[in-house]
Amino acid sequence: MNVLAIESSCDDTCAAVVQGDGQVLANVISSQGVHSRFGGVVPEIASRHHLELIDLVVLQALAEAGLSLDDIGLVAATRGPGLVGALLVGFSYAKGLAAAHRLAFAPVDHLQGHVAANFLRTEQGQFEPPFICLIASGGHTLIAHVREREGFEVLGRTLDDAAGEAFDKGARMLGLGYPGGAALERLAAGGDPAAFDFPAGGARPRAGMGVGRIEFARSLDFSFAGLKTALLYRVRELSESELATLAPDLAASYQAAIVDSLIARCEQALKVTGLERLAVGGGVAANGELRRRLASMGATVHVPAPILCTDNAAMIASAARFCSALAYPAYLPLDVYATGESAA
Amino acid sequence: MIVLGVDTATPATAVGLLLADGSTLEAHDHPAPGERPGHATRLLPLADRLLTEAGLQWDSLQRIAVGVGPGTFTGLRIGVATARGLAQSLSLDLVGVSSLQALARRALKEGQRGSVLAAIDARRGEVFAGGWSAAGELFTARALAPDDLGDLLEHQGPGSAFEHHNWLAVGDGAIRFRSHFEGRGIEVPSDASPLHRIRGADICELALDVESHRTDPVLPDYLRRPDAEIALQGAAG
Numbered sequence A: 001m002n003v004l005a006i007e008s009s010c011d012d013t014c015a016a017v018v019q020g021d022g023q024v025l026a027n028v029i030s031s032q033g034v035h036s037r038f039g040g041v042v043p044e045i046a047s048r049h050h051l052e053l054i055d056l057v058v059l060q061a062l063a064e065a066g067l068s069l070d071d072i073g074l075v076a077a078t079r080g081p082g083l084v085g086a087l088l089v090g091f092s093y094a095k096g097l098a099a100a101h102r103l104a105f106a107p108v109d110h111l112q113g114h115v116a117a118n119f120l121r122t123e124q125g126q127f128e129p130p131f132i133c134l135i136a137s138g139g140h141t142l143i144a145h146v147r148e149r150e151g152f153e154v155l156g157r158t159l160d161d162a163a164g165e166a167f168d169k170g171a172r173m174l175g176l177g178y179p180g181g182a183a184l185e186r187l188a189a190g191g192d193p194a195a196f197d198f199p200a201g202g203a204r205p206r207a208g209m210g211v212g213r214i215e216f217a218r219s220l221d222f223s224f225a226g227l228k229t230a231l232l233y234r235v236r237e238l239s240e241s242e243l244a245t246l247a248p249d250l251a252a253s254y255q256a257a258i259v260d261s262l263i264a265r266c267e268q269a270l271k272v273t274g275l276e277r278l279a280v281g282g283g284v285a286a287n288g289e290l291r292r293r294l295a296s297m298g299a300t301v302h303v304p305a306p307i308l309c310t311d312n313a314a315m316i317a318s319a320a321r322f323c324s325a326l327a328y329p330a331y332l333p334l335d336v337y338a339t340g341e342s343a344a
Numbered sequence B: 001m002i003v004l005g006v007d008t009a010t011p012a013t014a015v016g017l018l019l020a021d022g023s024t025l026e027a028h029d030h031p032a033p034g035e036r037p038g039h040a041t042r043l044l045p046l047a048d049r050l051l052t053e054a055g056l057q058w059d060s061l062q063r064i065a066v067g068v069g070p071g072t073f074t075g076l077r078i079g080v081a082t083a084r085g086l087a088q089s090l091s092l093d094l095v096g097v098s099s100l101q102a103l104a105r106r107a108l109k110e111g112q113r114g115s116v117l118a119a120i121d122a123r124r125g126e127v128f129a130g131g132w133s134a135a136g137e138l139f140t141a142r143a144l145a146p147d148d149l150g151d152l153l154e155h156q157g158p159g160s161a162f163e164h165h166n167w168l169a170v171g172d173g174a175i176r177f178r179s180h181f182e183g184r185g186i187e188v189p190s191d192a193s194p195l196h197r198i199r200g201a202d203i204c205e206l207a208l209d210v211e212s213h214r215t216d217p218v219l220p221d222y223l224r225r226p227d228a229e230i231a232l233q234g235a236a237g
């Protein structure tokens, strides 16, 4: 059975066609590229662009797959979490598309999608549960225990910024523009990661919750706000000329702190669960330093191709294969959700 | 022609089904004050209900019509996205029609002899307004403060379409700013009047008069740019 999926939770308008066995027939991603001048994704602008692009992206996915809607057995769309206005465009369109053909419909959790990217048939092969999955992007950072293909258990998540957000904010402080994660990595390549001692995203107690430093350090939660503040103070202390000289060291040390935090949590999660298999998803998976550190961890590490790590609809289609789809007309009243699990 | 028409420009969700014999079926959802609009959850169930009532299937439809606003941005996108999904699925023409015109059309149809000022609440102390008479559109839709409405109407010189018109204002914008309108001598029906509500039947019927353009994607008529763009332009001087 062929699955047609739509993903529109942030600023990428995506559609994909995936076979029941996980073979990707088409994976179309239209990155809006209009948000850099605003220094971040603007929800209203993202929503407008989704609506302009959605028809074309879906038609292109069907064309690339060489299929028509009559060949589709299941329509899927991201239901949340994400920007509500953006989600509503893809989700409403997908419901309409499915309804008029009386097709089954699968509302898919975006994070389950990132996990399910590992179940697609690719050159690296499929990666089967059980495994630990680190999902790190500009929108979310969490570590999950994946026991079966149908779901996952969250072992830890970020208490403040996402890892990708920390990269972008650090890049902005270093004058690298938005989105600056890749630019920060390039700058860091010429710097000394040990030049500055930044807190490794796990040393800050959970604010106001009475959980001490040590207890937090043992937990699997992430925190990047303290790191961001530390960089800000360093940058302020330095004169313009010092900053110009030391920027590569600052970038390298800052990047090392983020990666240290991610790696430490992965190691801890593997230890706690007794697993030796780790999968990584999200845009941060493209970071070279993270990949180097992952490779030297001693665990079996699976990182899907970059196009399947960043937001895409193939991963949504993949997840849809393992969730219970709704028959017509049960899905007609479904709404999206911004955070957490669906209310109903 | 069998037409399904939907409108989500206001907090209400309106659906209409125009049948081959020219009759229409309608369904709508009006959230209570303060309640979240039901666009995402009510639109398709209402459409499904109308089809069932008419004994039709989705593939009985020959055209899809959608109110493109102006109105609430998210609401409009839910309506347009849903309509485009349906139209794409059925390989049908999708026609976008003005939600303001749908309001005006109803008032004229129900016997208003002068001109109709259709006004949708645009929040931020403004309305989206458009003017129609039996002869057609009087001025293009715009977002404006109710206080500026008088200027718009008065600044039309003698002999213009605006002279000697009896104005009737309809829509949730007319209800919200009733005193402004009435202060200008513009009549506003009672709050409970059905003339204030956009109806699916009018969306369907307006779509009959429009040539459809399959190459021209139907998009909302926002009438306002995103705040972030305006702010960015302001910062740049």
Ligand SMILES: [Zn+2]
Pocket (backbone or CB within 6 Å): A110, A114, A137, A139, A282, A310, A311
């Ligand atoms: Zn994501």
